[in-house]
Amino acid sequence: MSIEVRVPTLGESVTEATVATWFKKPGDAVEADEMLCELETDKVTVEVPAPSAGVLGEIIAGEGETVGVDALLATLTEGKGAEAPAKDEKPAKVEVQSEVRAEVEEGPAVDVMVPALGESVSEASVSTWFVKVGDTVDADEMLCELETDKVSVEVPAPVAGVLSEILAEEGATVEAGGKLAVITEGASGGAAKPAPKAEAAQETPAAPAASGKDIEHAPSAKKAMAEAGLSPDKVEGTGRDGRIMKDDVKRALAATSSPSAKPAPSAAPRAAVPAEDAAREERVKMTRLRQTIARRLKDAQNTAAILTTYNEVDMSAVMELRNEYKDLFLKKHGVKLGFMSFFVKACVHALKEVPDVNAEIDGDGVVYKNYVHMGVAVGTPQGLVVPVVRDADQMSFHAIEQKINELGTRARDGKLTMAEMQGGSFTISNGGVYGSLMSSPILNPPQSGILGMHKIQDRPMVVNGEIVIRPMMYLALSYDHRIVDGKGAVTFLVRVKEALEDPRRLLMDL
The missing domain is CATH 2.40.50.100 (RNA polymerase II/Efflux pump adaptor protein, barrel-sandwich hybrid domain)
Structure with missing residues (x-):
């Protein structure tokens, strides 16, 4: 007998939910009350148990779908050990x-x-x-x-x-x-x-044309070739074993520079662009990651009252300490001592004094967090991602360095999980690795603060009435002025500066 699995009551004033995860697939045997799937509402997570023992038949609402109360989620064939529906019953698609x-x-x-x-x-x-x-x-x-x-x-x-x-x-x-x-x-x-x-x-029109090479080309190159109407045999690959990269497609398009090499666009060409210029342009669809980055950054500008305050820090003390102990640090902990652990420690120290920067606005309330989940922005070939170092306030220097190194490697390899990029309470972004001298970082919502690090550059400074050359770095704190006052933002940045210019303060919590 077939039994329907439906959405349970979701709670007062809650009328719909999103199917988050299915823990079973069609054909799986299930026990009575065994958890089949998990629903998420804007307030709670709801588990859906099996109404009886049997075999899961058809999943009606897949993961990510929005369902209402009492909506049909799946069907269940009652009876333990019931025959699973044959998976070959569906007609062949091709x-x-x-x-x-x-x-x-x-x-x-x-x-x-x-x-x-x-x-x-x-x-x-x-x-x-x-x-x-x-x-x-x-x-x-x-x-x-x-x-x-x-x-x-x-x-x-x-x-x-x-x-x-x-x-x-x-x-x-x-x-x-x-x-x-x-x-x-x-x-x-x-x-x-x-x-x-x-x-x-x-x-079969849906099947991709054979390239004649037993090589997997870069996904970005495939998209670019599809947009430009180029076949792989007309592009010279410079990657490993002749793998075609996105730059190879650009070069091929520049070499042809012929309107016939371009496919018919999905929309009419922009009227303001002359034909000779249009022939030298290319249109490549944005990746999902890039679309999300664009949307979130624009949402942050539209929602938060972003303001940036600046300061500069003398990196002499950190650099001397690092040079003195880097070999011993590497030998004992198996990871290099970088600058990022000092900045994480300094920010943790400052966040304790100015908790507003570590808080977030939720509706008409403010959520103060008694922990620091530090987001560390990482540039990857696919775009900017922000893995999170959880409970950074409870970690040692070497634990922070090890975690950042691990997350950075996983980010560049595209191996980060969703859990590793969620829940951050504050973010550090290091534009200095690319040579940036000064910039205004954009908030990573719903966070209320982000620290921008920049290039270390020798500059003449006045110290005790004398002009000396010191390695200086500009710091920028962007913050949500709706929750963080100017005094708090400036105090935060000054505390970061003081901790970096005299790292002993971190040991004594000063």
Whole structure:
């Protein structure tokens, strides 16, 4: 007997929720009261248990979908040990791929699903497939990479077998819990014949054209080539093993500089741009990460009353201390002693005195945080991300350096999880690594403060009536003037300056 799983009562004045996570998939056996999924409202998280023992049939509301009270979430086949619905019952999406599947059908078909993408993320774009239909794959071998507006997500093979069908090609948008591909479990790759696959590429418009190279080009380059109407064989790749990079596509477009090399644009060309200029332009779709960065920064400007105050700090004491102990520090802790741990410690010290900078506005109230989750802005090839060093106020110098080093590496490799980028209470951004002498950082909402570090530069300073050369750095604190007064902002920055110019103050909490 089929039983309906519906949205429970969500609480007073709450009429809808978002499906956050499914803990079961169609065909899974479940026990009575076993948690099936989790819903999120604007107030609480609600767990949905199984009304009886049985097998989960169909998921009606996937992850990321908004549902109302009593809406249908899924169906359940009652009875412990009930037969799971056959996964091969659905019609083949691409006729020619069914030919390939017929060649490799040696075991049960296993669906490759879009994994949970994280809080508030409901969809992603398929960035790169690392295998093709007919390839043999091992369990946990990476099949493809998805790109969300925050992180890149790798999708591993759930079982060993042969990839018999790809349902979402590169560039396609998929929802959390959606189906990406099908693997024939335990099948042999030799059974899959490449000839039918080659015919499939010609018969099926959705299949990508073969490039003639067994190389995975950079996702940004693929997008640029698609926008420009260039095939890979017309672009010379400079990456490893001839991999095409985005700059290679730019060079190819500049070399051709022919209107025929450009595809018909999706919209009419801008009237104000002369034809000869339009031929030398290129249009590349913004990545989801870049779109999110743009939206959040603009939201911060539209919402917060952002004001910036400046100061400068003499880095002599920190540099001398670092030079004196860096070798011993590396030998004992296995990580280099950088400047960032000093700045984190100095900010933690200042936040204790000026808690407004560590607070946030929530409606008509102010939330004061008795902890410091320090966001550290990191530049990556995909854009700016802000991983969070949690409970930085309880960490030692070496623990801070180790955590920042770990998060920075994961950020550049695109391996950060959603949890590692959420919950920050204050942010530090170091534009000095790129040579910035002074800038005004933008708040990372809903935070109320962000410290901008800049380039260390030798400058003449007056010390005790004498002109001396000192390594100086400009500091900038941008803050939300709705919650932080000018006096508090200036006091915060002065305390950071004092702690850096005399690091002994940090040891004595002065």
